Amino acid sequence: MLAPAQAEHTASTTGAKRSTRFFRRFLRSPGAVVGAVFVLLTLFATLFGPILEPHAATALNLNQALLPPIFMHGGTARFPLGSDYLGRNLLGMIVSGTRISVDLAVLAVVCSMLLGTLIGLYSGYSGGVIGNLLMRLTDLQMAFPFILMALTLMAISGPGLWKVIVVLALSGWTDYARIVRSQTLQQRHMLYVNAAQASGASRARVIFRHILPNVSDSVIVLATMNIAVNILLEAGLAFLGLGISPSTPSWGSMVADGRNYIETAWWLTVFPGFAIFFSVMGFNLLGDWLRDINDPSHGH
């Protein structure tokens, strides 16, 4: 997070200068570059996957079932990562799985970020009974066996896209609330906030125009890391058969299906797992770097 003096300084330098400096620091960090490559690949697959797919992910070729990847004996270029027990193209399935996993993770992050930030701002700035009660809820999360709750909710309510998003969002919002609240508490008594209040700015204007920009750096760091956590959680639910729908290939359910063929067709389990790993690693690397540049004392 930027100190107020520094924040004023950066605001006064031109946007172009600031972004050049940001970009230079980015290029100097190997972790950030690798992370960005993974994230871009993931986003690329999400956006252009449907166009690029060589064969529709769901197309069946029963006479070409369980083909090995291209680099093994018997592999063909038509199925670069091999095919599954129904002769579906594994690469195509992984690419279409990207859409599901990443869309869900990002949508859930948006929900929990909005909810958590609003609650954190409110309870940090206004406090009061409601603010304190809301923060008590975040304490509850520490003792809450969330994974069990998620399994239970998914089992009763049945599979569904929005249900998974709600479950993921519920698991994430407390982190935002806690961090935004503690930073709002710090900012509330700063000179610039007093000045804004004295000049007659409304409460909403003070919170959103003045305080929010000064706490948003941490929120962005948290959101980046949170996408990674959500991809893992969604994959876990899908692995247990409690994801969006058993018929939609998602990375987690592909690992679960491939497990039955682990002795004969290892690629069915290994490659979807690596897809999860690399996309999660990408968001984690980026988040780690963003945290480092926002807090120079951290990590160096």
Place this chain on the structure above:
Amino acid sequence: MDLAWYVVRRLVNALVVILLVSVIVFVAIRLTGDPAASMLQGVEPTRQAIDQLRHALGLDRPLWRQYEIFLVGALHGSLGTSYDTGQPVASLIGSRLGATALLAVAGVVVGAAIAFPVGIIAALKPNSLVDLSARVFALAGISFPNFWLGIMLITIFSVALRWLPASGYGTPQALVLPALTLGLILSGIQSRLVRSSMLEVLRHDYVRTARAKGVREWVVIVHHALRNALIPVVTYMGSTFGALLGGIVFVEVVFSWPGIGSLAYQAVEQRDFPLVQGIVVVTASLLVLMNLIVDLAYLLLDPQIHLE
């Protein structure tokens, strides 16, 4: 404020939290869908069959009355009867606790055995190649899907090399792969904590003084630095229990380990709601208790901390 008063206050707080958790799981199960209807899935149930089942299970009573029955039972040590097996929920859970405790302890020990050396070495030479590798290792640890890591270890050590069993319980060999999976996942979080905490401590004057006095380097690291670095590590342990629990559920399912996690998964699959409810409440109680123990350990570790 003295210690006894602090402990009493924390215990009251813990009870409130457990009660709240029980209300939330109770209401959530009944509001997100009809347990009776979802239990009869697959047989195309008639309205009458659902109503009969609802009545038999007591689900046709008002919500508060159902909760009252549950709460009074819980205070008498009964958590209800499993729909699926007809056995008391409390004894079903009790029979699985040992296996989960064994796995948790083994996993935490393996995790610490990896995390402490990695974290300390990384902190001694910040920004070196060793540190970079340690940071990549830690990030990889939190980026692996835990269920997939378990399957990969099975593929390598059980399927390909045939060194260790892929599942089982009761032999030391059967514990190795589950504990390793859990330990690898935890070591990612733990080594980051150890590293940043050691970095912080090594900057202090007393470390420089100890070195200037000519104290041997490993004594400085273990005696002067590590002892103080442990305090934040212990404090943050509370926040890793959630990750530990999540890890345990998936590791138990993958390795068919007969603990609470696999029991929970079976209960969810069978829609055995009294059992699910019981497991959530018992796990929440354990989490609260462990957090309390961590906070007390924190007080004992650091004599400078005063109760506010």
